[in-house]
Amino acid sequence: MRPTLTHVALHVPDLEPCIRFYADFCGMRVIHERAGKGSKIVWMAEPGKEHQFIFVIMPGGQARHLASDDYSHFGFAVDSRERVDAIATRAEAAGCLIWAPRDEPYPVGYYCGLRDPAGNYVEFSYGQPLGPGSEALPIP
Missing domain, CATH: 3.10.180.10 (2,3-Dihydroxybiphenyl 1,2-Dioxygenase, domain 1)
Incomplete structure (x- = not known):
């Protein structure tokens, strides 16, 4: 195994x-x-x-201080572009939005990024060949 x-x-x-x-x-x-x-x-x-x-x-950990161009992150897939936008709106109001929603060529898709309270980056994406709806998308 x-x-x-x-x-x-x-x-x-x-x-x-x-x-x-x-x-x-x-x-x-x-x-x-x-x-x-x-x-x-x-x-x-x-x-x-x-x-x-x-x-x-x-x-017991230390806060992470990632640079704005550091794309280390946890990735969560969502089921629509509208869901990405809704998360970004909530995150902006909460002061934790770091990447406004944006489109990137396949396989990246549409995404936004947040900073968790420990400083880790968290991405929410739609249109990647992973997660909800991905069965119909080829993996490059």
Whole structure:
């Protein structure tokens, strides 16, 4: 059997704002929590994907200070351009929008980017050959 990617673990400076961000913007929910690192450690997943891929979020990390041209990010697919626009509007009001919605040639598609409370970049995209509706798109 080959290895399967199951999780990403993040140390963050302040746990609760990160939990709220990933719940509010990404639709993830806490599926497990336990004591650890002087606070608690949480596992978050998208509903229905709890056994496929999770974020493990732990306190005690340093804030990330990524450059504006650093495109390191977590990517979430959404089901329409309008959904990208709606997320960008909410993020702008919350002060965490870093990349306004934009179109890029295939396979990048239409996307926007946010900064989570720990400084990680998070992309929301439509039209990539990944995620909702991707079955009809070829992978280059």
